[in-house]
Amino acid sequence: MTNFFKKMSNKFIGQSIKRVEDKRFITGKGRYTDDIVLPGMLHAHFVRSPYAHARVVSIDMTEAQAMPGVIAIYTGDDVKDLNGVPCGWQVNFRNGETMREPKHPMLIATGDTAKHAGDPVAIVIAESKAIATDAAESVQIEWDELPAVANPAEALKPGAPKVHEQFPDNTAFDWSLGNPIEEVDAAMAAAAHVTTLEFVNQRVVPNAMEPRAYIGAYDEVSDKYTLYTSTQNPHLIRLLMCAFVLGIPEHKVRVVGPDVGGGFGSKIYHYTEEALVTWASKQLSQPVKWTSDRSEAFLLDAHGRDHVTKAEMGFDADGNVMGLRIKTVANMGAYLSTFAPAVPTYLHGTLLQGLYVTPKINIDMTCVFTHTVAVDAYRGAGRPEATYLLERLMDLAALEMGRDPAELRFQNFIPKFDGVTEPGYQTQVALQYDSGDYHPVLERGLEMLGYADFRAAQKEAAKTNKLLGVGFSTYVEACGIAPSAVVGALGARAGLYESAQVRVQPTGKVSVFTGSHSHGQGHETTFVQVVADKLGIPMEDVDLVHGDSDALAFGMGTYGSRSLAVGGSAIIKSIDKVLEKGAKIAAHKLECAEGDLEYAEGKWTVKGTDKSIGFGDVALTAYVPHVYPAGLEPGLDFSSFYDPANFTYPFGCHIAVVEVDRETGKTTLKRMIAVDDVGNVINPMIVDGQIHGGLAQGIGQAMFEGTIYDENAQLTNGTYMDYCMPRADDLPMFETDRRTTPCPHNPLGVKGAGEAGAIGSTPSVVNAVIDALWSGGHQVKDILMPMTPERVWRAMNN
Amino acid sequence: MDLTGSHTLNAPVATVWAMLMDTDILARIVPGITRLEKTAENEYLAIAEIKLGPVSGAFTGTLSLSDIRQNEGYTLHVKQNSKIGNADATVSIALNALDDAQTEISFNGNARLSGLLARTGQRVISGVATTLTKQFFANFEQELATDPATHS
Numbered sequence: 001m002t003n004f005f006k007k008m009s010n011k012f013i014g015q016s017i018k019r020v021e022d023k024r025f026i027t028g029k030g031r032y033t034d035d036i037v038l039p040g041m042l043h044a045h046f047v048r049s050p051y052a053h054a055r056v057v058s059i060d061m062t063e064a065q066a067m068p069g070v071i072a073i074y075t076g077d078d079v080k081d082l083n084g085v086p087c088g089w090q091v092n093f094r095n096g097e098t099m100r101e102p103k104h105p106m107l108i109a110t111g112d113t114a115k116h117a118g119d120p121v122a123i124v125i126a127e128s129k130a131i132a133t134d135a136a137e138s139v140q141i142e143w144d145e146l147p148a149v150a151n152p153a154e155a156l157k158p159g160a161p162k163v164h165e166q167f168p169d170n171t172a173f174d175w176s177l178g179n180p181i182e183e184v185d186a187a188m189a190a191a192a193h194v195t196t197l198e199f200v201n202q203r204v205v206p207n208a209m210e211p212r213a214y215i216g217a218y219d220e221v222s223d224k225y226t227l228y229t230s231t232q233n234p235h236l237i238r239l240l241m242c243a244f245v246l247g248i249p250e251h252k253v254r255v256v257g258p259d260v261g262g263g264f265g266s267k268i269y270h271y272t273e274e275a276l277v278t279w280a281s282k283q284l285s286q287p288v289k290w291t292s293d294r295s296e297a298f299l300l301d302a303h304g305r306d307h308v309t310k311a312e313m314g315f316d317a318d319g320n321v322m323g324l325r326i327k328t329v330a331n332m333g334a335y336l337s338t339f340a341p342a343v344p345t346y347l348h349g350t351l352l353q354g355l356y357v358t359p360k361i362n363i364d365m366t367c368v369f370t371h372t373v374a375v376d377a378y379r380g381a382g383r384p385e386a387t388y389l390l391e392r393l394m395d396l397a398a399l400e401m402g403r404d405p406a407e408l409r410f411q412n413f414i415p416k417f418d419g420v421t422e423p424g425y426q427t428q429v430a431l432q433y434d435s436g437d438y439h440p441v442l443e444r445g446l447e448m449l450g451y452a453d454f455r456a457a458q459k460e461a462a463k464t465n466k467l468l469g470v471g472f473s474t475y476v477e478a479c480g481i482a483p484s485a486v487v488g489a490l491g492a493r494a495g496l497y498e499s500a501q502v503r504v505q506p507t508g509k510v511s512v513f514t515g516s517h518s519h520g521q522g523h524e525t526t527f528v529q530v531v532a533d534k535l536g537i538p539m540e541d542v543d544l545v546h547g548d549s550d551a552l553a554f555g556m557g558t559y560g561s562r563s564l565a566v567g568g569s570a571i572i573k574s575i576d577k578v579l580e581k582g583a584k585i586a587a588h589k590l591e592c593a594e595g596d597l598e599y600a601e602g603k604w605t606v607k608g609t610d611k612s613i614g615f616g617d618v619a620l621t622a623y624v625p626h627v628y629p630a631g632l633e634p635g636l637d638f639s640s641f642y643d644p645a646n647f648t649y650p651f652g653c654h655i656a657v658v659e660v661d662r663e664t665g666k667t668t669l670k671r672m673i674a675v676d677d678v679g680n681v682i683n684p685m686i687v688d689g690q691i692h693g694g695l696a697q698g699i700g701q702a703m704f705e706g707t708i709y710d711e712n713a714q715l716t717n718g719t720y721m722d723y724c725m726p727r728a729d730d731l732p733m734f735e736t737d738r739r740t741t742p743c744p745h746n747p748l749g750v751k752g753a754g755e756a757g758a759i760g761s762t763p764s765v766v767n768a769v770i771d772a773l774w775s776g777g778h779q780v781k782d783i784l785m786p787m788t789p790e791r792v793w794r795a796m797n798n
Numbered sequence: 799m800d801l802t803g804s805h806t807l808n809a810p811v812a813t814v815w816a817m818l819m820d821t822d823i824l825a826r827i828v829p830g831i832t833r834l835e836k837t838a839e840n841e842y843l844a845i846a847e848i849k850l851g852p853v854s855g856a857f858t859g860t861l862s863l864s865d866i867r868q869n870e871g872y873t874l875h876v877k878q879n880s881k882i883g884n885a886d887a888t889v890s891i892a893l894n895a896l897d898d899a900q901t902e903i904s905f906n907g908n909a910r911l912s913g914l915l916a917r918t919g920q921r922v923i924s925g926v927a928t929t930l931t932k933q934f935f936a937n938f939e940q941e942l943a944t945d946p947a948t949h950s
Contacts, residue, residue, distance in 0.1 A: 050883050050884050050912040050913030050914075050916075051884075051912050052912075117912065117913070117916070117917075137881040145912075295914060295917065295918075298917065299917065710799075710911075710916065712910055712912065712916075714911065714912055714916035714917065715916070715917045716916055716917060717917065718916075718917030718918070719917065719918055721918075721922070722917075722918075722922075
């Protein structure tokens with residue numbers, strides 16, 4: 001494939017152009033779903049289960065129904081005919097048994113059981129949110145509380161409370177990947193050193209700044225529905241809601257995802273509230289809005305991570321990795337969310353090669369139901385868990401073997417491959433990496449760190465009460481999700497291509513329609529930079545349209561760092577078609593052969609002459625085709641679908657430096673270095689911003705964040721008073737740099753940068769604390785995340 | 799959430815026991831309680847106004863006593879449902895006569911919280927519970943001091 005970077009003027013690409021969308025965001029002009037007010041709009045509030053597991057004995061709505069302003073209350077009995085929220089990915093048991101997929105009902109009906117705290121029982125619709133809330137609190141429900149389990153490892157034990165009666169072992173499916181276990185066992189048995197680590201990758205809450213919000217609006221006259229939704233993928237929601245839940249025809253439904261304030265994965269999924277407000281708007285012939293409050297966001301937005309793992313890495317006497325054996329239990333929550341089965345399997349198990357030439361790898365995964373809200377993709381989705389596993393093992397192995405952790409990595413890195421002159425790298429766990437050059441990112445990281453000086457300073461610090469530690473993490477991830485045939489073979493129930501339409505208006509202005517959705521990623525800037533450069537026109541002449549199913553042909557949305565790699569590639573395909581047709585028109589106007597033309601700086605020029613015609617003139621000719629090539633259709637407007645040939649594989653090196661107070665156990669993150677290779681970069685400032693945000697979330701998991709469930713599976717830290725988020729003063733100034741290994745299989749050579757920060761950083765921070773403790777003589781293998789001062793202190797004093 | 803603690807009162811065990819079994823006195827000395835109605839033998843309806851950190855409201859609950867052993871103790875079961883969640887507590891209360899004039903009262907139990915109550919910071923709530931306990935014993939002592947004769 002031609003590399004488009006090489007044949008372009010690149011006036012905008014590669015420039016840190018300020019985000020055009022920021023003007024409206026920072027002046028309070030963003031228009032989010034909750035900002036939208038429709039005539040006659042009603043407001044919904046949900047009655048939810050206070051218990052993690054309880055049977056609805058009876059529901060008494062008498063008092064609530066009598067309250068002035070209450071329009072309707074619907075319970076599970078009213079929506080029995082509706083299907084459950086579907087799961088979008090099917091991963092079957094090892095033995096071929098079908099994945100267990102319990103129905104995720106819209107509302108828990110009388111006689112049925114709520115499966116997690118917050119499971120909805122009724123929707124109360126009233127003239128105002130306040131009335132709906134008051135009325136919902138007046139609905140009397142008699143509950144029969146049942147035992148509950150939140151911890152995935154506990155859920156597998158005999159006698160554990162059952163989430164679904166029909167699946168008494170609480171197992172959704174089990175799965176394995178890699179080399180046959182006998183081969184891995186043999187490799188481990190032959191190893192000179194085996195590093196074993198049992199750890200928990202704890203459950204975290206996504207905490208998007210904008211809580212979820214939906215407005216369902218049914219119009220009797222046109223018999224059409226409109227759903228405004230804080231989603232990352234409007235078309236996907238339309239497909240799931242129409243075809244699987246409500247059974248209404250897709251062409252009668254418009255789904256709009258207006259400005260959306262962050263998603264981090266949690267807004268990919270189709271939630272029951274979305275379908276219910278849409279359904280209710282038809283029952284009442286009035287729009288119905290629901291906006292989650294922060295407490296509901298903690299309780300109900302799909303959570304992330306939640307793995308319990310035992311991992312072993314075997315080395316020969318020279319320190320070469322010989323084998324990797326993993327046993328993991330992953331929490332699915334009570335119901336299978338849209339992408340949930342894919343996250344611990346095909347987005348996690350497939351990344352366990354990491355950057356290393358490990359010849360034998362096997363992962364044994366069990367995915368279990370618990371009485372908790374669903375766990376699904378959260379920034380990085382499976383890849384942070386894989387990176388955490390590998391990179392923790394690598395640093396610990398170095399400590400145990402008395403090796404330098406950087407040297408141990410250099411020794412085991414997969415050698416450089418560009419994926420063009422030589423094939424990609426075939427891993428032991430199904431994937432073929434597209435291109436990679438791993439030494440430079442670690443070399444640059446060490447240079448930025450000043451490694452030799454650091455080790456000297458660490459020795460000095462070990463004599464004091466403030467220990468110093470450094471932690472490394474060198475990661476690879478799979479982005480640009482995903483080649484449809486591949487994911488189809490792996491159980492995806494959808495293709496993961498993207499669509500784009502480039503509509504050149506008669507005046508030469510350009511409207512670009514993309515199925516990608518921007519909710520913080522800066523597409524309105526980055527995509528426009530690409531289009532303006534490729535067409536040689538000013539950025540002001542290009543407008544990006546996204547987030548409206550009526551405006552766009554189709555779209556698979558934004559997740560898995562896919563927007564530019566897949567959505568951007570679809571745009572390039574459409575631009576190529578525009579330029580191809582434009583050349584025909586230009587040749588006709590200039591009375592020359594198409595082959596004699598070249599396109600640059602917004603005009604077609606007859607090679608070697610000064611005869612040319614501008615992009616705008618060609619556009620006008622296409623729409624006013626008075627002097628026009630015979631047989632050519634008027635218009636200049638092209639749609640394309642792009643299905644990627646492979647995932648993209650960004651990689652990088654994250655290095656954390658911490659100071660640990662021996663007396664209090666308090667960890668201070670002193671430095672955070674990130675050298676990422678995300679392929680070609682369109683807007684360095686936006687990439688830096690994405691890396692920064694990801695780092696903050698990754699560090700948040702290492703040091704601050706994590707759900708705490710009590711023995712009744714109640715989330716006990718569901719507020720910002722109790723759930724610790726990273727704050728600016730917890731973080732050092734990030735030191736970032738880049739290396740560039742272009743993606744060989746998409747036209748922009750881009751790999752994706754949305755998740756890298758959250759993928760690489762977490763293990764580097766934990767490794768740094770462990771390193772600090774070892775420097776002080778505490779040979780600790782693991783500290784449970786988040787590494788609170790108490791946990792660090794106990795690690796030193798046990 | 800665990801509920802444990804103990805306190806020594808300057809009163810003979812029989813006095814303390816009598817006070818613990820007197821709904822009028824309990825309604826006066828239990829912090830937040832505005833009304834305590836007897837609904838059946840050893841069963842009561844309690845109405846309380848409590849502010850627990852960010853959570854406040856009127857709570858209606860049922861109290862029941864079991865395992866009643868005169869001058870030794872009983873098990874208190876509290877069940878409370880409210881707009882902000884439910885609480886279900888079982889606390890065993892034990893009296894120990896240190897001498898003729900001093901009684902140690904100790905309690906040991908567990909509260910199960912659900913709904914908003916559960917996720918709005920059990921740390922805060924347990925802090926509040928400690929404060930309420932201190933207040934209860936302070937009120938107890940004050941009640942004893944006000945008119946010790948009525949309790950002897």
